[in-house]
Amino acid sequence: MNRLQMNLYEFLTHTKKVDILVVKNQKEGREAQQIFRYLKKPSLLLPDLRIEKFEDLRPYQYELFEIYNSFDQYYFSDNLITLIIPSATFQHPLPSKQIRKPLSLSFGDILEIELLEQIGYIDTGIVQNRGEFSFHSNRLDIYPINSNNPFRISLSEDMEIEEIREFSPVSQLKLDSDEVENIDIAPATFSLSKKRYKEILEEIENLSPNSPYSDIRSYGLWFLKDDELLDTKFKKIFHYSEIPQSKDLYDFQLEDIPTKREIYQKSNILLDDLVVGDYIVHKEHGIGIFEGLTQEKILGGLREFVKIRYQGDNHLLIPIEKLDLLSRYISATGSTPKLDRLGKGGFSKRSQKVRSRLHEIAKYIVELSAKRQLIEAPKIEKIDISPIRQQAGFIYTEDQIRAIDEILENLSKGYPMEHLLIGDVGFGKTEVAINIIYSVIKSGFQVAFLVPTTLLAKQHYTSIKSRLEKFGITIAHIDSFVSPKEKREIKKGVEQGNIDLIIGTHTILDFKFSNLALLIIDEEHKFGVKQKSKIQTNHSNIHLLSMSATPIPRTLHSALSNLKTISKLETPPNERVGVRTFLKEYDEAIIKNAILKELRRGGQVFYIFNSIAEIENKREELLNLLPSLKILIGHSKVPSKTLEREIVKFAEGEYDLLLSTSIIGAGIHIPNANTILIDGADRFGIADLHQLRGRVGRGDREGFCYFFIEDFQSLTENSRRRLKALEENSHLGSGNSLAMHDLEIRGGGNIAGESQSGHINDVGYSFYIQMLEDEIRKLTIGEGEIDEVEQDIELQLSIDGYISSELVPEERIRIEIYRRATSSQNLEDIQKIELELRDRFGKLDTPTIQFLDLLRIKILGKRAGVKFIQNRTKDIYISFWNGQKAHIKSPTRDDDDILKTILEWLKGI
Template identity: 40%
Template sequence: MYQSNIYEYLEGLQEEKLLICKDDKEAVQIRDIAVLLGFDTFVLPDLRVSVGEDLRAYDEEIHLLFIQLASFYKSTKKKILVSPLRTLLIPFPKAELFETRTIEFGDTLNMQELKDTLYQWGYHFTDIAASHGEVSFRGDIIDIYPIDADKPYRISLFDEEVETIQYYDEGTQKRSNDELESLTFTPAFLALNKTQHEALKSRTERSNYDTFVKDIDSLGLWHLDDLGESALTLFDGVLASALDDELKEVYELGTPLVPRESFLLPAIPEGHKYCDLEAVDPNKLLQSHKDKKITIIAKNESIVRGSELESFQNIAFVYQEGIVNLLGADRLILSLNKPVKRKKVKKATLVLDELKPGDYVVHENYGVGIFKGIEKRDVLGATSEFVVMHYQNEDALLIPVSNLEVVDRYVAEGGVLPILDKLGKASFKKLKEKVKEKLFAIASQIINLSAQRHLKKGIKLKIDMEEHAIFMAEAGFVHTEDQERAINDMLDDMSSGRMMDRLLSADVGFGKTEVAMNGMFVAVKNGYQAMMIAPTTLLSSQHYKSLKERFSGHDIKVAKLDRFSTTKEKNATLKGLQEGTIDVVVGTHALLKAKFKNLALVIIDEEHKFGVKQKEALKEISIDVHLLSMSATPIPRSLNLAMSEVKSFSEILTPPTERQGVRTFVKSYDDKVIKEAILREMRRGGQIFYVFNSIAGIEEKKKQLLEILPKLRIAVLHSKISAKETEDEMMLFGDGEYDVLLSTSIVESGIHMPHANTMIVDGADNFGIADLHQLRGRVGRGVKEGYCYFMVTDKERLTENAKRRLLALESHSDLGSGAVLAFHDLEIRGGGNIIGEAQSGHIKQIGYSLYLRMLEDAIKELSGQDKEVAQNIDMKLSINAYLNEELIEEDRLRLELYRRLSLCETTGEVYEIEAEIADRFGKLDVITRQFIDVIVMKVLAREKGISKVSSYGENVFIEFIDEAKERVVLKSPSKDDDDIIATAMGYLK
């Protein structure tokens, strides 16, 4: 599509128009021109959805569609609506369904009426409003997150009067200080009244379309009836570009709503006044066309200053986003803007550890038990809350909520079920001692290795900035900020004269290899060699392809060495490495025996997948060169901090600009759905992962698939098939020899299969949410959008909780949403990878969390970091102190706050959480405030070396860790809670 044609057409346009284009990309080009010409411009998302499809998977686009339509209808200026073709298949809701409502400071609210309106307008009622379209009512606090708002709003009430309106952060749930005069909220779906809402609800429940849940979220738009109309009847449509193939496809899909003849649209005429430009050197263009009228487009003044343009009389500057480069007989339009970069994925700071009754937990002194819930108990005339854990023989252990730091979730590799420990037996203590010895050995190994590297002088590499900038520019894409930071940190290490030891963690496809290649480039340009080693032939040949491509034209000799290299090739490569005629080599463990002439950089991909002997050899090779280790699993923050003395870390959290999310559908198992999903992928020339988690039934499943589609080429993989055969089959699949890869959940994590963009998970209800998110991450890696189908055997038998989790996956299809959904589980797994002891039986016995915590302590202790021995302080004051459920109703929210409070190390942290509680749930009552006091005293006691603070009657007792110190007895004015607290606090402060 030519911007010049669009510019010329719009230049003469007076009335409002719907402009139809091919896709998002074209829509943006049209938008940039329309904005430049002064149109109020609204762009609809590219909604490639088939009629009757589950719309929950298209949540974000539907929200955007509604926001843009609402703004378009409201605008009174000269306006234009830009829509990709496929979006027009969706019924457009009528303008009156986009009304809004405003709440002002001082308003009196009718709570029932407000709740009804929000419900009919499509809001979801939750404990915590953290996503668009959610609302939460908690006593005198209302949180609401409208779909068009950048930040959610918190309304505080005095009775039913609005006392304050503020923004809050959805991640931390803390409100900002600025108070707002009012807030206006839009519908989360449409502004339906009670009658319309009931009618639509009933139509969707009776729908013939097949979705996991038949409700308004999934099917509402397909059943609008008289509330919607075809976009093509609403506007005098114009086609922005010749779309023959697309048009034909949409024409075939013609819906009852959009008669086929509506698609016979006029096209935009070809223009003659302007031509499109490639603006490489703005100054040269300005020089050649200095007599014309010149318009320069830039986002802001600093971009203009930075580009050092020559100044001419006839230049007009337009400050806006967008890129338009055109040349006409008497004018030149030039843009200095760069394409917009992707936003970084936000990590959830508030991980709701959904600890549910029945979950396994580990107590650091008593071992593995089952979490039963929170209970109130009266002890010595005062009420407190306790966490109840059951051990062997149903023995119960009560843990005061002020001491929750001693409990962790039990997680082990592959969801292993633990054996419950027995209360009162010393076996767990012995086990911990054994694990501790083992961990000291691992920790000292990590530290010694690091010390050896630190003692040696590093190979100091010089960086030619100009040459390197050219190499970066040749990547063929815009580097994300994270990538740039990782590259710069690595180059700083390599040029510092110290020995680099850096770990790079990033999801597959987020650009780790690009970072590595920048390091290799610098090493080779300094006259050295670089090697990259991967655990599998498949991975090494993928890297080899990338390296060959990226280094072509730089006179860098690249070779590979793996089991597919012939003896002749192997010998030639080994000789070339020894003589220095080969600059860069990539391969599997076959490389471990190679001798190099002058090696400066070793890159290890997925180190945790190598065997013990291979790891030893890797340590030998990399002892006196720069080392970059790469991993696709996130690294736990705690371990990250402990090891920061030893290794340096880089993380890439931003997906590449062109990468799209994965559409996720939850469906009841049905052959028709399977057939349609497979054919849909094959129609666009792609391949399918089919995950079926039973080795026993996998051949039978292959037969079933061949009954549905007899010509399907299916490869079968599972853990009983040898590593060599697995790899060969994966290579064939990668080369397009198969349509479907039918496997258990071993779908290899480090690999990049750009053609496999559909995944079907059979029996999805048997997987954890983290596993499903991990699996889903295998598709949608290239420029094509991924599709993921979670098939559920019998949806009637699913618990409400399981349903909720599956639906959460449908609506959170955005990249990196795993951070919100499953960071906890992934984080724990990533920890095992670094230590390389993930297979250790000890983890099964004590769980990952405790294992990591002990490892962290061992590293700190051995590397001489100041390590306070965390002392559990026994707080036994007979006062009423707990988080009151009248203030915080939900058990899981109270549990999470108890846990965070018990982990506080300074009084500042405690007071910060106190402020957060007041902020999220309202003013603290006496019992809750007293619990905060108990935690403050616990922190102060730890600082003073106190082991126990207790009271009986009017006496307060203080005991010390150092048993030589005498216990202190204090006298309180009375037995009242506030006097006891004041007496103890007075002494501790």
């Protein structure tokens, strides 16, 4: 217990009431909260809100929600609660009790949707985050900021509440919990009268076009009047540092207060999978442009189609039940593809060529894996690793503990392990590796740690050495700055077994080892198969642990699981905080302020400018703003050794700002650089921007990321949408939320270990991965055992079948449901989709029910080898791929009878 805690302990034992305790920061706040908890006095610690006056508040929504929830408990609880408020937060306007009144909803109430907007909730179409709502088909989904889960409210036609139930933001399905009679919805901003709400909207509308405020959420606290603010005159407010000195010394055990953090649940609903204007790949017809959904009559039945434009302004309509044949085109290089011409067969030739190459790659991977299964490898016995955990200085996440256990289990099996550890930037992959290194070395073996860059080698060496050296472990590292003499000595030490752990770039692949048991590869997607297999060839009986921040494509996960074991880190460590993300028009005042803000807290800055020709001019512009700024320039034309040497100097604090092209996208981890400014952000891909943002906020210091663009008005709708997605998904672990298919491109074909950018560009990344999965699956299951590839089926039925816009109004949500429904592999999958639709949208209408039946017919027909099914009134004609034919009759011409007749016949054959 420190002196301030002693003072507070004595003060609180003699003081009956403390409304507000102002502390310097969150660290002091946690110290103070330890004393309150020891004395069993209720207290709430507010987050540290470090914002400039009149700043756009949208990036700070989670902190604001926490502040509002804390004030609500303070105002409306029967218990006396003390608010512990960091001074940075206390200096901003804070809400009064009168504008924090919750909106109460009960069974039988008449709901007014506009009241939700009035208290700051945003209509989003699909509800995944706090502060959002969605209203459709007499059903309201809402995620109160004061609730762990969102609620689904069923309404009568008169808007009377008939049912309230919790649902999962991940699956979007109702939970098994009991029906709720009433809920209190805390304002996402403030509880305002209609008149006051309209006043604020008018105020926002009258602001200049360049104003950062687009809605009440962004304007937030700044519009509050004096009578709507926390009245400090009648509150007992004390400052932690000014509490009188204690005359006595106290010493007792205090309970740790864990860092508060938002638990981010990742939804499995992926919106914006296909957006009008996107390039799209059809498995047979090739690359075209997606022009949206359209309804057309077929044989008298209304159906929905995907409209695709090809070269020569030719169009193709694809029945929606064949959506699984389409994927969004993603290149390996960000280049714009050439549209295919219908009927010319060019795409078929290209895809066959790619498939042949992928077969060779898949064969190489599978053979290598099979050979490893037959080899004996060192058995790493499980030992006590608690000393490592105890000296870490933080609590491990459940994911880290699980990953460590899984890897240690694999190491003990006696044959070579091949394990992939995946986790977003800063989620603790290195900490997992340290535990594994300790276990292997303490079992009497050596470890090699392969990294892609010199700087990363030095950083890993420094951090791992500080953790393991005290346990008698000898560590060395090799990079381009190590002298030839030192290199020879290190090489000899590794060969003789005097060095337990060697860290370095590809140079270490040529080393001879005394007793090597484990190779760890960091950022493994940056190494080719040949580089990775080189050390395995020389030491075929070693274990392999690969680490990557690149998410595995959904389609490849199951195929890879036949070849290697996989662990995922999906929860951020307690001390990690998100990166504040801002999307701004280029403004020198904002740039200057952002740089100064970072320098004042003793940090450094990255400035990304992707034009080598103009980079010197940009340096002059920055020096005009801040003449004393020490700037390092980095780009691909600077000699690599010079650049590496200077970046090491930057890491050691000799420069204030690194002005560079996007070469720092990966492999540069500088804990003291926590602000990044990206000039011309609209010219980068979303994956590149996410990766660049990952350079900052990697420790316990908050990171700031600014995306600058020249002109909002000139942005295309797609660019605007994707940049906004980055701004809004700034929380930890948001990699999967940010259009998973975009992030998958990091490293392109290198998931298979080969540089395949040309082949990826030919067919698009998603189709490339599907083909790779097919080839791996064929080889791992065995050609003799694998079913013949099911031929597609053509349905020519006079049936109305589609998900109606009356049931699901938003096209993007319909597309998302279509995408999952049409990729269903069995009748159970269709049943799950049907239950989800009923759960989310209520009673299904006839076209939607019939669309699901069409999918059931498609699944059963493909299994039976049916080529096409056609009806003429009651007569139904069925042709098989083997040439056989069938003719059946429906009892009536009604759609439901025709569908029922076909389904029953298919189930019976």
